[in-house]
Amino acid sequence: MGKSKSVWVLAALAAVLLAVGHYLGLAWAPPDREMGHVQRIMYVHVPLQWMAMLLLTVNFGCALSYLFKAGWRTDSLAEASAEVGLLCATLGLVTGAIWGKPTWGVYWSWDPRLTAEAIMIVTYTGYLALRRFVEDPERRAVWSAVVGIIGFVNLPIVWFSVRWWRSLHQVQSSPRTVDPEMTLALRVNAFGFLALVALLVLVRYWIALRERQAEVALPEALPPAGPRSQEVA
């Protein structure tokens, strides 16, 4: 299977891309006309948010998939993507707040994007708490799939309602043109974080899969797993 091989390839890829990306972002790209060097936080904040959204979409896919065809691999990937996704969302939120302080004067200004992200974080914290509080592995898998689906469907609803809620009170920030140099730095960093996040998810997936095995350990004498019984229509 080449477990350690994939780990090393991803690690090397991440290291190279992130090293180059950080150089580009911190030294090469020009400072912003208005925000100065503070704007360089974007090169770590935006990729983290993108990764969070990507991973939670993966979690949604796994949740859907599990309800159609149960499998421990799907469940383990769901767990891994939720955990790493939650990490990225939290780091994205914190870096966003740090960016906010010099930009708006406050750490928290109910900006729709950060508010929606905060709600997303609480949602998936609940998801992980549910996984921890259910002992039976099958029920845990089904129930977290249900919660994962409902939570993900909620994200666009939250996004629109919070944006609407805020737009009645707050002037939207003016649109800004982005330098092509900034775009390049952002892209390189984004791919670097993608490789890093893929690595983290892969390892976390193996850990989850191993835990499932231990929980469902079958004596060698029993025949292999049969098909699931027909569900109530």
Next chain:
Amino acid sequence: MTAHEEALAVHGHEAARPGAARVSLVRSTLALLRKDLLIEWRTRARLNALVFFSLATLLLFSFALGPDTRLLERNAGGYLWLAILFASVLALGESFRVEQENACLDGLRLIPADARAIFLSKALGNGLLLVVLGVLLVPVMAALYGVRITLGLLPLGLTLLLGCMGLSAPGTVYASIASNARARDVLLPLLLFPLIIPALLAAAKATNLVLQGDPMNQLGSWLGLLTGFNLIYWSLGFLLFPRVIED
């Protein structure tokens, strides 16, 4: 009630046999709803406790947020919906605890009725309970916070209905899950609160508009958001609940 009595009560002797004819979804839902409402009416314990809890919550807001009557008046809708939300966590938790005694949920599953009927009846029952609670709270809120119902009772009633139904559909799904997990009293609010934030926003905003007047005609949009929320979560609950309670 034991599991067997449960099955008998809902469908009579014939239907309690395995292999009996499938009963229509609407009939099962109404039968189950009638059972829940009957139990509720006979004891009334749950409704009484919820009413007193919510009244106390409204009172607490007055004390915690200061005697500035203008502030209380401006945010009355928000306080009302927070009180309903906190009460709903108790109500939802209770609605599945009732079934766990004597394994009644297993009895329900034995009936040749859809698991989706269980969802519809539970969610409707919980929603109705919250609406009744809301109706009882409105005069108290009006008195405590000194508000007038500027736009009239019909928009207020509609907001109450949409908001409470919007809370109860996902709440029923999550209550069913949480009632079987560890730390169930913490898990239900943890799962439910982030989910219903859009409904809470919309309901509170709509209520404040009903109470204070709506010069810019925003009420329709907020009620539209609530309606959309209801449509999405009733559908999702309908589809997913059978997976939650299957063995």
Next chain:
Amino acid sequence: MSSLVLLAQAADAASRVGVGRIVGGWDFVYAAYGVAWAGLALYALSLWVRRPRGDAPSPASVAGPVKE
């Protein structure tokens, strides 16, 4: 008429000054990057601590939930 023109010129000049650069923003940059990398490193450490040891999984136990 000339005062209007002067006013217009002054307004034009003022609009081009802009918000101005935020001075000394590097502290925030260090803080943000530091927090992000600290978080990632701690998580990676937690994965290392939890890393799987032992033999490869048997096919049966990897397949899926079993009905008895």
